[in-house]
Amino acid sequence: MSLNQLRAEEIKAKFEERDNHLRESWVRAMEARLVREELEKCQKGEGVNHYENCKWLSEKYLGMLRESKVRRRLVLLS
Numbered sequence: 025m026s027l028n029q030l031r032a033e034e035i036k037a038k039f040e041e042r043d044n045h046l047r048e049s050w051v052r053a054m055e056a057r058l059v060r061e062e063l064e065k066c067q068k069g070e071g072v073n074h075y076e077n078c079k080w081l082s083e084k085y086l087g088m089l090r091e092s093k094v095r096r097r098l099v100l101l102s
Contacts, residue, residue: 052091053092062081
């Protein structure tokens, strides 16, 4: 293989890696959005009891946000 072919394959691999990362981050963002919307519905529907009845949704949402921040930092460092 020539140097140009190796360089072209390297560039193509980087673009594919970036596209995969963007796709995965988009899916995670949309999942978090859906959980947030469900949390809002739960809070409105439960009224004053939403602290108890919607706790599992709020914990899930916070976990998703924390995970997203960690992944973002790891990508920025690499």
